[in-house]
Amino acid sequence: MRFLVIVKATKESESNNAMPDPKLMEEMGKFNDELNANGILLAADGLHPSSKRARVHFSGKNRTVIDGPFAETKELVAGFWIWQCKSLEEAIEWVKRCPNPMNEESDIEIRPIFELEDFIATMTPETRANEEKLRAELESKKK
Amino acid sequence: MRFMMLMIPKGYGSAEPGTMPSAVDVEAMMRYNESLKRAGVLLSLDGLHPPSMGARVVFDSGRPRVLDGPFAEAKEVLGGYWMVQVRSREEAIEWAKRCPVTGNDTIEIRQVQEFEDFPQEVTDVLKGFTEMQPQYPDARH
Numbered sequence: 001m002r003f004l005v006i007v008k009a010t011k012e013s014e015s016n017n018a019m020p021d022p023k024l025m026e027e028m029g030k031f032n033d034e035l036n037a038n039g040i041l042l043a044a045d046g047l048h049p050s051s052k053r054a055r056v057h058f059s060g061k062n063r064t065v066i067d068g069p070f071a072e073t074k075e076l077v078a079g080f081w082i083w084q085c086k087s088l089e090e091a092i093e094w095v096k097r098c099p100n101p102m103n104e105e106s107d108i109e110i111r112p113i114f115e116l117e118d119f120i121a122t123m124t125p126e127t128r129a130n131e132e133k134l135r136a137e138l139e140s141k142k143k
Numbered sequence: 144m145r146f147m148m149l150m151i152p153k154g155y156g157s158a159e160p161g162t163m164p165s166a167v168d169v170e171a172m173m174r175y176n177e178s179l180k181r182a183g184v185l186l187s188l189d190g191l192h193p194p195s196m197g198a199r200v201v202f203d204s205g206r207p208r209v210l211d212g213p214f215a216e217a218k219e220v221l222g223g224y225w226m227v228q229v230r231s232r233e234e235a236i237e238w239a240k241r242c243p244v245t246g247n248d249t250i251e252i253r254q255v256q257e258f259e260d261f262p263q264e265v266t267d268v269l270k271g272f273t274e275m276q277p278q279y280p281d282a283r284h
Contacts (some may be wrong), residue, residue: 004224022265029268047254050180052253054236058246060247072276075217127166127170134180
């Protein structure tokens with residue numbers, strides 16, 4: 001099973017001059033190496049804070065563009081990993097071993113990813129073939 | 144520049160475990176995904192099961208605490224994401240606007256931190272961890 005593991009934003013991470021603390025980056029680097037050595041790590045990235053953000057809100061056929069920053073700091077994503085784990089419990093155990101990703105109180109959210117098999121019942125054979133082709137092409141692009 | 148387009152579907156925070164998108168929605172979204180791919184914009188994408196099937200780990204008092212989903216206090220939750228390679232924030236916004244959403248959802252556009260965005264003292268630390276360099280060789284222009 002794959003999981004999206006989300007580091008939630010904090011006041012500090014959303015401030016405009018937010019840049020990572022080198023000591024924390026080093027601890028996080030060690031943790032990432034350990035994830036990688038155990039075959040857990042598939043992808044990881046950090047996202048820029050507030051000032052560069054935008055939202056597109058959909059209401060029926062209308063699209064409204066809203067520029068950041070946004071007030072609900074604790075709901076925002078600061079960074080993420082994609083992990084391959086056997087179960088939600090295994091993902092939780094790994095997250096507990098993660099260094100606190102912020103120099104203040106913080107949350108990490110673990111969300112199982114939809115796999116193709118989850119959709120099979122709702123897909124036409126054609127949609128399914130297209131989806132498989134798309135995924136294979138994206139996969140080969142990474143190599 | 145890489146951007147993450149984060150899909151925030153209205154009401155997904157209270158969705159039951161096992162909630163699935165409809166075949167019609169999946170098909171419309173697949174056509175959109177294909178248009179992103181044909182334009183050479185799409186790097187990866189995924190959809191997420193509802194928060195009721197997930198968990199949170201809270202770092203607030205020494206030992207991490209585990210909370211099982213759903214999360215009553217969450218007003219906005221993630222339903223999925225696209226990772227795209229575009230020339231500007233404006234281009235990412237234009238792509239987001241074309242998404243075939245019929246409801247009352249929001250897509251948030253966030254720029255990804257690249258290696259060269261960090262100050263020297265941080266890149267020095269990162270050099271020791273080669274696994275964590277950008278995974279997409281063509282993602283650096």
